[in-house]
Amino acid sequence: MNKRLAGKVALVTGASKGIGAAIALRLADEGALVAVNYSSSKEGADYVVSEIITRGGRAVAVHGNLSEPEEIKSVIDATKKAFGAIDILVNNAGVYEFSPLDSITPEHFHKQFNLNVLGLLLTTQEAVRAFSDKGGSVVNISSGVSTITPPNSAVYTATKGAVDAITMVLSKELAAKKIRVNSVNPGMIATEGVVAAGFHEGDMRTWIESVTPMGRIGTVEEIASVVAFLASEDAAYVTGETLHVTGGLR
Numbered sequence: 001m002n003k004r005l006a007g008k009v010a011l012v013t014g015a016s017k018g019i020g021a022a023i024a025l026r027l028a029d030e031g032a033l034v035a036v037n038y039s040s041s042k043e044g045a046d047y048v049v050s051e052i053i054t055r056g057g058r059a060v061a062v063h064g065n066l067s068e069p070e071e072i073k074s075v076i077d078a079t080k081k082a083f084g085a086i087d088i089l090v091n092n093a094g095v096y097e098f099s100p101l102d103s104i105t106p107e108h109f110h111k112q113f114n115l116n117v118l119g120l121l122l123t124t125q126e127a128v129r130a131f132s133d134k135g136g137s138v139v140n141i142s143s144g145v146s147t148i149t150p151p152n153s154a155v156y157t158a159t160k161g162a163v164d165a166i167t168m169v170l171s172k173e174l175a176a177k178k179i180r181v182n183s184v185n186p187g188m189i190a191t192e193g194v195v196a197a198g199f200h201e202g203d204m205r206t207w208i209e210s211v212t213p214m215g216r217i218g219t220v221e222e223i224a225s226v227v228a229f230l231a232s233e234d235a236a237y238v239t240g241e242t243l244h245v246t247g248g249l250r
């Protein structure tokens with residue numbers, strides 16, 4: 001594989017499974033040294049690290065619940081301690097819960113906003129302090145829902161609308177530090193989280209496939225390859241973008 005990320009240090013949040021694990025593997029395959037963040041799945045993170053090492057790369061597992069502001073600094077410190085200054089931050093950790101308006105509760109709101117928005121902001125704040133003066137790349141994993149706006153997803157979709165807005169704001173704010181900030185907005189991908197929510201089958205799957213121009217859901221690798229592009233110098237003049245990887249669904 002093309003080693004366009006050779007020697008770059010990448011932190012991927014929520015990389016113990018799903019899309020984050022695939023991103024960690026892809027960045028490592030392209031030569032990056034990868035910090036694999038996890039919250040509860042140590043086994044999953046250790047597996048991702050061992051897979052990277054087996055393929056000839058370098059990686060460490062880094063624990064931290066990013067919904068807890070006081071745990072964020074230790075994730076950045078552990079990454080710096082392992083590999084030095086950070087070049088690439090992938091804000092992938094996220095939770096999704098659907099609910100009709102009538103059932104929305106403060107708990108449902110805070111669970112999603114505390115990680116998907118506040119956690120993403122505070123992780124970016126701390127990571128940017130650990131970038132070198134050469135700058136780098138931040139890739140936020142948003143979601144196709146921010147433009148698709150499915151019913152029963154007001155809170156989750158609001159978190160991803162916020163992520164898109166943050167991407168555009170920070171792209172302007174951090175350009176002077178040579179840090180590019182972009183979003184990747186995936187369509188449905190059958191990850192562990194999607195399977196646990198039951199979205200990978202039944203009415204949700206049928207509906208997604210029927211409205212997706214390409215007629216199918218996506219794969220984790222199809223998201224990871226786009227993240228690798230945005231993280232790399234191939235995207236040197238791309239910032240503030242929200243790149244939809246949804247098989248054409250908008």
Ligand SMILES: NC(=O)c1ccc[n+]([C@@H]2O[C@H](COP(=O)([O-])OP(=O)(O)OC[C@H]3O[C@@H](n4cnc5c(N)ncnc54)[C@H](OP(=O)(O)O)[C@@H]3O)[C@@H](O)[C@H]2O)c1
Nearest residue numbers: 014016018019038039040041066093094143188189191193
């Ligand atoms: N799958 C889709 O169809 C889809 C579509 C659009 C966007 N997305 C977005 O893509 C991202 C990943 O989704 P996924 O489907 O791969 O999810 P997933 O299979 O549920 O995996 C979630 C990952 O996030 C981590 N995580 C959860 N809470 C965390 C916390 N508080 N602190 C740190 N890490 C935490 C988990 O780690 P532990 O297991 O260690 O707790 C796990 O590694 C999310 O931002 C999601 O909104 C997904």
